[in-house]
Amino acid sequence: MTNSPLAYTDAGTGPTLVFLHGFCESKELWTDFVKPLTHHFRIIALDLPGHGQSALPGDFSMEAQAQQVQETLQALGVDKFLLVGHSMGGYVSLAFAEQFPEQLLGLCLFHSSALADTAEKKESRDKTISFIEKHGVEKFMETFVGPLFAEGNRESCKTAIEKMQAIGKATPQATITGCLKAMRDRQDRTHVLKDTALPVLFLAGKEDAAVPLEAVLQQCHLPQNSMVYFLGGVGHMGIFEKTAATRLAILKFSETLTFAGSQQKKQERGF
Template sequence: MANTYLDAGTGDALVFLHGFCESKEVWTDFMRPLQQQFRTVALDLPGFGANTHAVSSYTMESMADDVKRQLDELGIQKYLLIGHSMGGYVSMAFAEKYGPLLQGLCLFHSSALPDTDEKKENRDKTISYVERHGVKNFINPFVEPLFYRENRERLKPEIEMMKEIGRATPKKSVIGALAAMRDRPDRTDVLRAAKFSVLFIFGKEDAAVPLDKALEQCHLPGNSMVYFLEKTGHMGMFERTSETRKAIQKFAETIF
């Protein structure tokens, strides 16, 4: 079976979790410069990328357990967790269950808030669309709007890569993850109680995590750093690679 993780570099561990219909591959280039200073690990979440062993239930909690299992197998005891979008939701579930293992947490275009009623409705519509029309027909129009419109031309290869990863995702995983995101609880209390530092990275043009929702939570942890990126949608690792990488590097330096 193919590896469900990328693991390179030595030192304190930065662990990257991908978002919905993504895989560990979205972090490949992003992590490379950080490997001079840190051990960087990117994991495939259950049902995505190479992590294709049978998934009995799709929940943020079960995904967090799988992250813990993979990190245990890699022998990593303490880490900074960086979660993009759905990976951030998994990170919040992880923080709730395994908080003492965390040195820090980065919500990368993500949120501790639950879905709004409107968003839940949209998830249901998407589930029925995927059931009827399949993953490919869903992915093709889904990916491009994640990027701010002014960045789309420049990032055509990245958009194509994202579509390719998305199209390879099993239908069961897409539907399971949509339901898991819809049903996830409010975890703002986890931020309030956090003993670890939290880094928030938000795109000012991100339709998935609107600015007002971002502002609702970034003051909750006792110790937090916040980056708001202009002309950036939901995909800062591609849209603003050097700025977001530098933010994570600085954050990691303050923690370790």
């Protein structure tokens, strides 16, 4: 097992945006989402430890994953950037912001939260670990992905659901159980939001069962500078459920940031 480097894709030129996927996902989550952005930005998407093409780590904690992200970006010569984290990728992003704030220009929590797991959620994680150990990854993925989408979107997002199920089924069991334990045990990082001078963008689905709207409302006011986009009719997968709207929100947020050496134009772009 190794702790670096992580697998990645690197496309486009300009200010850098770094994308981190969530639990049982991979960098392929972002493939279609970021294509239009590569006309204006350098887009780096990483496979988090044990996911996609990245090797199994010795430590799945959010802090250790953030360290691997930092090491990989350092090897790529990336300095200042906007960090976008989906779900568990947001937990890693917050750990990164705590450890390496000087490298960030902004933070986007895409269906994510700074709150620690509740006692009920911890119990649910433990039950999921037991289920996977007994029945395997494939059985788990058959029921895990669909409910991440708002009920009204599941038919129109059928292809996306099948794609995410396939990615999940290819994820090693050791990664899945390791990440479940790490998410269960992660610390509350609302202090990171309270203390940061970084601009923070919250993208929240009004029908998100994984990160409920109420949880986002508890923390979106904490940063000194925050933007919040509440997505009606969206669950936990706005990347697919409202692609154009969430992409445009990230674009507009990026235009409020001060990218070193960038003369980025603030103009409407047809996405």
